[in-house]
Amino acid sequence: MRIVTLITDFGLRDGFVGVMKGVILGRAPQCRVVDLSHEIEPGDIRSAAFVLYNAHRWFPVGTIHVAVVDPGVGGPRSALAIRTDRAWFIGPDNGVLSWAVRDQAVRSARQITNPRMFLRPVSQTFHGRDVFAPVAAHLARGGRADQIGPEVQSWKQMPWPVPDRGAGGWRGEILYLDRFGNALTNIPTGDFQPEDGAPWAFVVPGRKRARFPVGRFYAGVGSGEPIAVPGSSGFWELAVNGGSAAQRFGLKPGDPVEVVRMGRAR
Amino acid sequence: MRIVTLITDFGLRDGFVGVMKGVILGRAPQCRVVDLSHEIEPGDIRSAAFVLYNAHRWFPVGTIHVAVVDPGVGGPRSALAIRTDRAWFIGPDNGVLSWAVRDQAVRSARQITNPRMFLRPVSQTFHGRDVFAPVAAHLARGGRADQIGPEVQSWKQMPWPVPDRGAGGWRGEILYLDRFGNALTNIPTGDFQPEDGAPWAFVVPGRKRARFPVGRFYAGVGSGEPIAVPGSSGFWELAVNGGSAAQRFGLKPGDPVEVVRMGRAR
Amino acid sequence: MRIVTLITDFGLRDGFVGVMKGVILGRAPQCRVVDLSHEIEPGDIRSAAFVLYNAHRWFPVGTIHVAVVDPGVGGPRSALAIRTDRAWFIGPDNGVLSWAVRDQAVRSARQITNPRMFLRPVSQTFHGRDVFAPVAAHLARGGRADQIGPEVQSWKQMPWPVPDRGAGGWRGEILYLDRFGNALTNIPTGDFQPEDGAPWAFVVPGRKRARFPVGRFYAGVGSGEPIAVPGSSGFWELAVNGGSAAQRFGLKPGDPVEVVRMGRAR
Incomplete structure (x- = not known):
């Protein structure tokens, strides 16, 4: 089958x-x-x-x-x-x-x-x-x-947006918004693995309130609170517990995201 | 099976x-x-x-x-x-x-x-x-x-809207709008087969800007341009390349359509 | 299989x-x-x-x-x-x-x-x-x-809203709105079985016009008219023939419903 x-x-x-x-x-x-x-x-x-x-x-x-x-x-x-x-x-x-x-x-x-x-x-x-x-x-x-037809050696590539690892943290972008309004970034969960309890957050430059502290699962913060979680696709995703991060913060694919240490000036 | x-x-x-x-x-x-x-x-x-x-x-x-x-x-x-x-x-x-x-x-x-x-x-x-x-x-x-039950000789018929072939061209109507906003007409692609390059267009009487020159496929005109193509259902369909003909021109099922030679006064 | x-x-x-x-x-x-x-x-x-x-x-x-x-x-x-x-x-x-x-x-x-x-x-x-x-x-x-794992003796229960049978009729609530805008109540069709032709109606307290006379099927009233029918799930449902009861009367899950004899003062 x-x-x-x-x-x-x-x-x-x-x-x-x-x-x-x-x-x-x-x-x-x-x-x-x-x-x-x-x-x-x-x-x-x-x-x-x-x-x-x-x-x-x-x-x-x-x-x-x-x-x-x-x-x-x-x-x-x-x-x-x-x-x-x-x-x-x-x-x-x-x-x-x-x-x-x-x-x-x-x-x-x-x-x-x-x-x-x-x-x-x-x-x-x-x-x-x-x-x-x-x-x-x-x-x-x-x-x-x-x-089916003849072999070909190349085909149209859509460029994959590779994130940057800078001195202060990661810079990437939003790849996709799912039906829950979670924003999937291009930052792999396997690459950015913060030590437990470390005060990291995902931010969206230019949108001051879009600040997603790193957690483990959606309900790891209070209802309506933003959180960044290691998503099931292997990328970090930006979420609002019980809500839509996309709607709440007006996120869309292509928007830049950065990972920063919380509390530090940016 | x-x-x-x-x-x-x-x-x-x-x-x-x-x-x-x-x-x-x-x-x-x-x-x-x-x-x-x-x-x-x-x-x-x-x-x-x-x-x-x-x-x-x-x-x-x-x-x-x-x-x-x-x-x-x-x-x-x-x-x-x-x-x-x-x-x-x-x-x-x-x-x-x-x-x-x-x-x-x-x-x-x-x-x-x-x-x-x-x-x-x-x-x-x-x-x-x-x-x-x-x-x-x-x-x-x-x-x-x-x-299952007894044989019957007749059943309720929904009248099929047959298009007219007039002197100047075809007159028909819009049968169905698909999710892309393409408007399927009742004019069969097998009946109206314009010679290549012939200057025909589909028009919607009363809506002056709804003018769809006959082509072969959606991307046969520039992005955002109207075009009439032989649809996969066997009917001519009215489309906008990369857009919605229904939305752009306010089309709906039952609207009349006509096929006319382009450039001619109507 | x-x-x-x-x-x-x-x-x-x-x-x-x-x-x-x-x-x-x-x-x-x-x-x-x-x-x-x-x-x-x-x-x-x-x-x-x-x-x-x-x-x-x-x-x-x-x-x-x-x-x-x-x-x-x-x-x-x-x-x-x-x-x-x-x-x-x-x-x-x-x-x-x-x-x-x-x-x-x-x-x-x-x-x-x-x-x-x-x-x-x-x-x-x-x-x-x-x-x-x-x-x-x-x-x-x-x-x-x-x-799979160990047996358990209990699990989280969501309380089932049990309707009341009062002196004047039934009191219940709306459980669910379906895509047609029919409002399924929690009153079982097996429990409330009005004799044929008996003048019962479902009403929604506080919404004077939401009055659904008891019938047998949606088209049992004129187009656009409200009717209560024994639904296929085994519950009475509130409908509008050819329309949406939910939209027409602003119904939502949890709204109370009552079954009353028609013509009587309430």
Whole structure:
């Protein structure tokens, strides 16, 4: 049994996701299709790349991940199928796959070009159905990779925002806001590991009240209080216990964050 | 393995859809349940009919489609199970199935009347659970169709809005707005096939700025520009590259559209 | 084949639910995962408890229900696995399971403590992935219950609001608002069974116009008219035919309701 995951910006109202599943299950009846997200904002390649990056590692080896956030559908952008030592990643070559594969061993990457794979005629607006679903089904039922198309050596990279370790602490940025309003930063929990009880805080330059003392879990402060916790994705995240840090402090992806010793002047 | 699809206006918050799946899987453990949509606006039979019409054809032959947008639940409206040469369609007799079956060969249509099929007592508010789910499960595990109820020769039709081909071009209407704000018209891509480079545009009478030159794909115009493209459902659709045509021009289902030669006075 | 259901407040945008499914299917590939709801408002334990209470009974015996509405994650609250004669219930010990099991025969209840069950390292923010998903998978593939942790005799109870039967009628409250704006009360349809045609109505004290005559189904009154119907969950519910009772009358959970004979002075 193979698992195929789907991440798109299609929403769940119009039937597009169901149609992709119809195509996949029609061609690979034994596979299991799991939704990662279909509520990515239309065209938000960056958020899709981040969700895929976070989620894929929790699936069994051999899973086939399909990402269709594809504002350039029908145009000249090409389509990719990347195989790593853990999984397959399928989607448009617009950067949406690039974060998921950035810390994995890539075995091969292919451009999806073989029209015999596709539903025909291929629409110019819905390659999720006509191109990516059939390629996923082909792989899910054990089809040969070299039938997909020729190998490529490179693909569009979305730059990963690497945080800086300065003298006074870390400087990074907000990568993603989750539905709870937690702000995930790009500062890895494995890199910044404050000794217990050390008085560190995350701050957002320019927003004086956005000060998140380092803790261990959301309820480690009183209700409504800000706190920075080691998040489940492996990054420090800024939270408000029982509330939304994003809403409370007007945070958004790309905002800078700094880690400072509390009490010190800045 | 049989696929059962579900389309409802239940939303995903209250557990109604999960309950239908519990009933179906309890009685037909081997079948696969696929969501088409549960975000149909409450009581919007027309949108459900359109989504089902678009989606069903991408599923394997033998799929069982269940549509429960059912504002008359518990009242005198009857319930239907229609078998075509491709699939089963199950739902209330309020028109929600009528578009999906309109261009298919109907083998038989039955009124759902056999109380031995139902969960008992049958509620007056949730036939999705008590009537339609068990009938779908009955068919999914290979149950006999004649146990459902008597054959009927007709059912409620929702009129399909047929576009007009006039001297100057086509006149039609907007059928559906998708989550991207694309406006799907009722003008089939197979009927209106402009020669390449021909200067046609879709316009919305009364809204002077809503002018969509004919193109091939969304990104065929600059960001924020309107364009009409052959949509993946087989209808021309009005779009704004990287934006929402519906929002930008205040479009809604039922609005008239016309196809005109560009540059000509109207 | 075992069914695992999921109810959370994670939403469907961030991939958290997909990740739980990845963990479950990686460890118990044969099980079927069904979503009950992921649109519970963040931290709304009461609504999750109610949805689970309503939904679980429609699943086959042996189903494993996982509820993760868990604002205290990472803190001192403990985690539970409760086995009844119908099903398993897994989640934090914060009351979210207590309504579902309140009218069932509990065979055993265990505290989830065995770290060998968990993904390691266990995050302090996502026990859905690190604790509850692996325990569900353990049970789904037939693992022994005593490996989960020690038996406990009690767990956090959320008080169930019992309605009063007074001289003039019933007094209760609104338990839950569904997506249609129907207001589910705590008055059981099995307890209040008005004779046909008897002039009863549900009223909301302090809101003079919120008067819902007792009927049988939504469309039993004219469009836009209020009506009280025996709901599919086994409770009387307040509705507006073709509209939202919640919006129309500003209803919310906890609001008192009374059943009165119509025409009588109050």
